[in-house]
Amino acid sequence: MSVTDRLIAAAEQYAAGFDKGHLPLPPAAGVAILACMDARLNPYGLLGLSEGDAHIIRNAGGVVTADARRSLAISQRLLGTREIVLIHHTDCGMLTFTDDGFKRDIEAEVGIRPDWAAEAFPDLDEDVVQSLNRIKADPFIPHKDAVRGFVYEVETGRLREVKA
């Protein structure tokens, strides 16, 4: 039985007890979270969120990429969110490599160098500030009065704010 088969079995249990069929499309709390994909960072548990509350955008690093900015523009313009919460975390995989090394290894194996930035970063707090600055500089995200950045500590479960 594959992991995916186990997840499908869990989903059958979820459907059996499901009572949230009438939630509206726009997030009730009017907030979009952008967080790292890391397995130890559970935005629902951490932030007390449940179904219907918030848009949750995640990628490797919780980086403010063009795709994250696309998602934030759609979130605010079409679905009414007004606040943004950025979450990086300690012991992040993005701290363990460099773009140059990672892409050189891929090129050596595949024969093609990725046409994207890997977005590795050497300093957590600096990258949260970088993320805040990228959102400030984006012309397509309309609401920027409530954008805040945090580091989640995987060792302690604490969320620590980083100011730009």
Added chain:
Amino acid sequence: MSVTDRLIAAAEQYAAGFDKGHLPLPPAAGVAILACMDARLNPYGLLGLSEGDAHIIRNAGGVVTADARRSLAISQRLLGTREIVLIHHTDCGMLTFTDDGFKRDIEAEVGIRPDWAAEAFPDLDEDVVQSLNRIKADPFIPHKDAVRGFVYEVETGRLREVKA
């Protein structure tokens, strides 16, 4: 009190009861989920996941963008995941607009047309197949034997597989 302030207060509660400080960086289940950012789709509840289990990548639509492929390449190459689960869902915001209209509206307001594809789609099942095909075509994601696509039904809580 802003929504973000309420989330911070919830995070203090989470830290107070935290007992997961020693989980390793690589996901225990060896799987990466790519899902839509929609507020009603909770991958933890739906798939029975908890802290440490899986990488979770999310964007507007659950689309296989360059950024999602970057995250999947990092997930597999640096952190050992081997299976991929793609999740779209019914009543998705991406079904309600077109790239042309959305970008024309932004251009009219801001004076600049976004330099990204909005990635709206008119048919859910077709876009799951599109996503499976994009992963198949990507040269940088090494493990493709266990890639499966699903539609989550926000009305019923059910997860339905879509075959390519």
